[in-house]
Amino acid sequence: QKEVEQDPGPLSVPEGAIVSLNCTYSNSAFQYFMWYRQYSRKGPELLMYTYSSGNKEDGRFTAQVDKSSKYISLFIRDSQPSDSATYLCAMSAGGANNLFFGTGTRLTVIP
Amino acid sequence: DVKVTQSSRYLVKRTGEKVFLECVQDMDHENMFWYRQDPGLGLRLIYFSYDVKMKEKGDIPEGYSVSREKKERFSLILESASTNQTSMYLCASSFDINQPQHFGDGTRLSIL
Numbered sequence: 149q150k151e152v153e154q155d156p157g158p159l160s161v162p163e164g165a166i167v168s169l170n171c172t173y174s175n176s177a178f179q180y181f182m183w184y185r186q187y188s189r190k191g192p193e194l195l196m197y198t199y200s201s202g203n204k205e206d207g208r209f210t211a212q213v214d215k216s217s218k219y220i221s222l223f224i225r226d227s228q229p230s231d232s233a234t235y236l237c238a239m240s241a242g243g244a245n246n247l248f249f250g251t252g253t254r255l256t257v258i259p
Numbered sequence: 260d261v262k263v264t265q266s267s268r269y270l271v272k273r274t275g276e277k278v279f280l281e282c283v284q285d286m287d288h289e290n291m292f293w294y295r296q297d298p299g300l301g302l303r304l305i306y307f308s309y310d311v312k313m314k315e316k317g318d319i320p321e322g323y324s325v326s327r328e329k330k331e332r333f334s335l336i337l338e339s340a341s342t343n344q345t346s347m348y349l350c351a352s353s354f355d356i357n358q359p360q361h362f363g364d365g366t367r368l369s370i371l
Contacts, residue, residue, distance in 0.1 A: 156299075182359050191263075191349055191362035192302075236302075242357050245317055251301040 151175055154237055154250030163259050167224040171237035171250045174218065178248075181213050182238040183222045185231075186252065192236055196222065227257045262286070263363035265350050271369045278337040280366050282350030290353045291333035292360060293317075293325060295346040302349065308333055309356065340370045 154171045161167055169183075179200050184192035196211040198204050198220075204211045210223040220239070224231055234252040266281035284291065292307040294317075304317030306325040314325050322344060326334045333352075337344055347367050351360035 180357055184362075189268075189365075189367075191364045194359045194361060197359045240357070245304060245307065245315065247304070247360070249302040251299060 151248040152237060152239060152250045155253055156251055158254040158256060160256045160258060161227055163227060163229060163257055165227050165257075167227050167231070167255060167257075169222040169224075169235050169237075169253050169255070171220050171239075172218055173220075173239055173248075175239075175241060175248075176215070176218065177241035178215075178218075178239040180240040180242065181211070181220050183209075183211055184236040184238060186234045186236060188233075195235075229257050229259050232256045263350055263352055263361055265348075265363040265366050267366050268364065269367050269369075271371060272337075272340050273371055274339075274341055276337075276340045278340050278368070278370075280335040280337075280348055280350075280368070282333045282335070282363060283331050284333075284350075284352040284361075285331065286352065286354070286361075287330065288352035288354050288361075289330075290356055290360075291327065292351040292353075293323075293333065293335045294349045294351065295319070296349055296365070297346050305335065342370050344368065345370045 181198045183196040186192045201215045208225045212221045234254045236252045237250040240247040262285045293305045294302045308314045308327045324336045349365045350363045353360045
C-alpha cells in the first residue's frame with residue numbers, strides 16, 4: 149500500500165465551478181500537509197501548508213485535513229482557466245527523508 | 260519570494276557520459292533536495308543535504324552522487340548516464356526540515 153494515494157484524474161470542470169481534490173494516506177503519524185500546483189513544464193509551486201488538523205483558507209483556496217479519516221482535501225472556488233494544472237498533495241511526519249508526495253491530479257478548467 | 264534556479268531547462272546527453280545538474284537557491288536555506296519526477300511514479304527523493312558538505316541518501320540514490328561545497332549550491336552528478344535516468348529532475352530547498360520545500364522549474368534530461 150502506498151503511503152499517499154491521489155486520484156490522477158484527469159478532471160475537467162467548467163469555469164466558475166467548485167473543484168474538490170483529495171488525497172488519502174495510511175500513516176497516522178503524518179502531521180504536516182501541503183498542496184502544490186504544477187503547471188506544464190514547470191516545477192511544483194507551494195499553494196497551501198497546514199500543520200495538524202483543521203481548515204486553512206487563502207483566497208479561493210481552502211485546505212482541509214481530517215486526521216481521523218486520514219483524508220485531506222483542496223477546494224478551489226470560482227475556478228478559472230488559469231487554475232488548469234496538476235495538483236500534488238504532500239505530507240510528512242516530520243524529520244528528514246520523510247516527505248511523501250501523491251502522484252498528482254491533472255485539472256482542466258474549461259472557459 | 261524564494262528563488263530556486265536550475266541551470267538548464269533541457270539537456271540531452273549520451274549513455275556513459277558524466278552529467279552535472281546545478282541548483283542555486285537565494286534564501287540562505289539550510290536544506291536542499293534533489294528529486295526525479297516520472298509519470299505515474301510521482302516525485303522520488305534522490306539525495307538531500309542539511310548543511311554544507313553534508314549529504315544523505317534518499318530513496319533512489321543508485322547511479323547518482325551530489326556535492327554541496329557552498330550553502331546556496333547543490334549539484335547532482337550522474338556518474339555514467341544510462342537511458343533509465345531519462346527524467347525530469349527537480350531541485351528544492353527549505354529553511355527547516357519540517358517547513359515546506361520550494362522547487363526550481365526542473366531540468367528535463369534525456370539520455371540517448
